Amino acid sequence: MRKKNKNDNDVIAQIYDTALAPGDWVDLLDTLAEWAGHGEATPDSEEESPAGDNPGRPAVARAVVGNSSVRPEVEHLIEHLERAVKSSAYMHALEDRCQVLNTLYNQMPWPMLMLDEWMQVVECNAIAHQVLAEGVVQLTSSGQLVIHDRKLRQALVQVNKLAEGRNTQLLSAPEESVSLLCVPVQKSDAPGNISQVRTILWVLSGHSIVTPSAERLQSLFAISPAEARLLHVLCKVGNLNQSAALLDISVHTARTQLKSTMAKLEANSQVQLVSRVMGHALVQGANLPAEQTEQEYTVTLPDGRVLSWMEYGAPDGAPVLTLDNLGSSLPDHAWFDRWYREQNLRVILIVRPGYGISTYNPDLQFGNLGADIRFLCQHLGIERPPMASYCGGGPYALCAAAQDPELFSRLGILASTVPIEHFELDKLDRLHKMLLRVFRRDPRLFLLIGRLAIRGVQKAPERFYVRMAKNLCPADQKIFADEELLSRTIKRMRHSQFQGARVHLEEYLRMQEPWQVDLGTISIPVLQWHGEDDRIISIGSARGLASSIPNVRFRSFPGYGRFMVYTHWQDFLVELLELPATAAPTYKASG
Secondary structure (H helix, E strand, C coil), rough: CCCCHHHHHHHHHHHHHHHCHHHHHHHHHHHHHHHHHHCCCCCCCCHHHCCCCCCCHHHHHHHHHHHHCCCCHHHHHHHHHHHHHHHHHHHHHHHHHHHHHHHHHHHHCCCCCEEECCCCCEEEEEEHHHHCCCCEECCCCCCCEEEHHHHHHHHHHHHHCCCCCCEEEEEEEEHHCEEEEEEECCCCCCCHHHHHHHHEEEEHHHHCCCCCCCHHHHHHHHHCHHHHHHHHHHHHHCCCHHHHHHCCCHHHHHHHHHHHHHHHHCCCCCCHHHHHHHHHHHHHCCCCCCCCCEEEEEEEECCCCCEEEEEEEEEEEEEEECEEEEEEECHHHHHHHHHHHHCEEEEEEEEEECCCCCCCCCCCCHHHHHHHHHHHHHCCCCHHHHHHHHHHHHHHHHHHHHHHHCCCCCCCEECCCCCCHHHHHCCCHHHHHHHHHHHHCCHHHHHHHHHHHHHHHCCCCHHHHHHHHHCCCCHHHHHHCCCHHHHHHHHHHHHCCCCCCHHHHHHHHHHHCCCCCCCHHHCCCEEEEECCCCCCCCHHHHHHHCCCCCEEEEEEEECCCCHHHHHHHHHHHHHHCCCCCCCCCCCCCCC
């Protein structure tokens, strides 16, 4: 008993260590899988065989249901996992908040400086070193802020010591064509540099200041045309007398208009008024550098959800629909873009709900994506296009073809996942065996370790892919040893998880349930390719899927595995497009 308690304590300690270092989640999974396996049937036992008494129920689900009594040690472990996940989620939230702010600071086209109470630069964005190398406001190589205009410096000192209050202030030196947007910040009690920051300072040179037009100001703030003209000029020159002269009105009139405008905008001073307008100008005028990525198009579905897609190849080429893998990270179709153009193909990647900017759908199943696909085809004016799906996109494509015979002209599935009844569970790779063992012991364990895994993969994706590749065939290992392909995969993963990674975990769980669609009703030609050395979806599992599909042409490839998409995708598309567009003769599975 003492040994058991010691082992349990070690597991609990590792749980909390992983909350602090989520990149170690695979090590924790290994420990939990070993712990869960004590006294339990292994994944390759007869209890989990898909050919059991109730083939309609997933093997993993049968195993869980069969465990009618939840042991106290499981509840104890789940209690600690829940605490660790909450702690990890809190740290994740803080990290993401910092990431959002850092992205904003680094992408804004103006120098940004964080000053401490002694006017020392604590941090700055990258462009500050480039822009402030010379001029009235300078940032020296040693990180010192130098302001050559005495009045401007004195005004900044007053703001920085909060002599002007805590409101945002806009300081200007018109003769130098420089303005400083000063944002006093609440002192942080967190450790590190953040606790030293007193003021965030934006340095706006004359040519960078974008003042909204008078017409825009009038529509934004519901002020009169005359008030809008005065406010527009005031933002430019910063002096009421000069503004009145430029507008050819009396100073008295200008003061009256200014007072009226301040009342309407609830500003207590001219500085506050101009600061509010220029704050809007910052947002309006920011020309953020666009991320080098493909455009994601959108359409609004009848139920109000947004469905997005991306296009590659020739815009006027022959359309081909495609669905990508579980996690929506493979393949990177930009890799094939030139070839698509050469073949005059317009490849349309449908972004599944929850990925990219397609609205998350909590009720999504393999069998109900077909309606979204049909709506998109109608929107694009496409009739019966071919569908080429990869990996986790296969179930959606197969179910859509079964339920809507007129949706596609032909269907291709490359390295597709398979219904749970066709899984050869004893041939799973080590990582998925561990996930399955934990799921069998208690699905809550799986969900909790999954939440830690999501953060771990996001923080250390390279480490995850290296660990995963160790259990795969040499051909798959070669794919992830290619630095460019690995970089593309990570970039696509991050791009696809714009709405978070929960959908990835949900899709994995969806794989453990019956599809509840009769694939025997598929009437169009189907091309199925699979690697014989696939160590996640075995070749036997793939053949089991092929046996349930009419009109299938099955081919297997010795020496290749799960990630053969980069080496075989082009040949796969060529053969798919050569299939007849009708469901005429039935193909016999071969290979």
